[in-house]
Amino acid sequence: MEFDKERKHQLLFVDSNVNEYQNLTETTNSDTEVVILKGDRDGIEQIAETLKQRTNIAAVHILSHGAAASLQLGTTELNLSNIESYRNYLETWFALPAAEANSNYSTTAKPEILLYGCNVAATEAGVAFVQRLSQLTGAEVAASDNLTGNAALGGDWVLEVSTGKIETALAFSAEAREAYSGVLVATFATLRDAIVLANALPDADTIPITGNIILAAGEVLPRISSPITFTGGGFSLNFGSNRGFFVDSAAAAVSFSNLTLTGGVSTGGVGTGGGGGAAGMGGALFINSGAVTVNSVTFNGNSAIGGAGGAAPVAPAVAGPGGNTDFAGLFPFVAAGGPGQVGLPGLPSIGGPGGTGGTAGDGGPGTGGLAGTGLNGGVGGAGGVGGAGT
Incomplete structure (x- = not known):
């Protein structure tokens, strides 16, 4: 035959x-x-x-x-x-x-x-x-x-x-x-490359995500600076304890749909010169600027960590506060403020206050640290430890 x-x-x-x-x-x-x-x-x-x-x-x-x-x-x-x-x-x-x-x-x-x-x-x-x-x-x-x-x-x-x-x-x-306006994305590498290329174009783009993607250690997606629509197809994106989506698109609209985001960690920046640490916001989705629409997206097991407070520049002074938590009660993030940095030596010296929802750092021999406020249901980082008196 x-x-x-x-x-x-x-x-x-x-x-x-x-x-x-x-x-x-x-x-x-x-x-x-x-x-x-x-x-x-x-x-x-x-x-x-x-x-x-x-x-x-x-x-x-x-x-x-x-x-x-x-x-x-x-x-x-x-x-x-x-x-x-x-x-x-x-x-x-x-x-x-x-x-x-x-x-x-x-x-x-x-x-x-x-x-x-x-x-x-x-x-x-x-x-x-x-x-x-x-x-x-x-x-x-x-x-x-x-x-x-x-x-x-x-x-x-x-x-x-x-x-x-x-x-x-x-x-x-x-x-x-x-x-055809999209590419058929199913891996970290193709998702990363698609975002880079979409950022380089002025027009709106659609990036479909297919399959469950797990990021390895050190794999961080680029900042999103252009109008992009992410369609998830019911799949999940596990950031692997790396930074999640970072939207910095000014007036451009960004949207996410039909997707589960997990394992994202956002950390605020460290303060300087006695300043407070930046708030750690978003976990899997950090919105620095721009309009973001979320439809049928599940957030699970992400964390937002406040940055460390800055060291006190002169004595006597107070070390900067730990960064505040954010979004607690809205999404199931594990929120925690970062610790304040150590205060410089002084007499008396005061430990930096804790981040919102956290505990204060220990003071030096002069004055003890301030109490945390306990807001937002998150755990703020400890304030910096005051320097020893001279």
């Missing part, structure tokens, strides 16, 4: 979490059937169910968010670690006998799979994922090893990696690809 060399039918499967997908799908040709995957179901199962009812399929296009060796399809993240568990579904996509699926004869016209998603074929693991998907489905597979989407954000629509010759044209018109 031989493949049908006259396969013509094409299907485009679209993960519904892709932002503005309608602007792309409306430009597909008449030979391509568009299927929107339900966001509350396993996407691999949905694709298998649909393909079971189709014949003579020349190509399958998949528009989804991606990461190295990973695709997000409905509630499922298909990756190199779990692809074997989906073997029974993947082998039925084109209903090909094993001998045909593994055939290398030139008379065999294999179906093709085109994956539109960021970095799916990036890294050795990504290439291995593409190859295994090809083996299980019996199709030639093409995928991208970099950002997919808007060129100004560093993306393109070139599928750089393939398991064989791909003859199927891209599903979307050149005009639609050029006009």
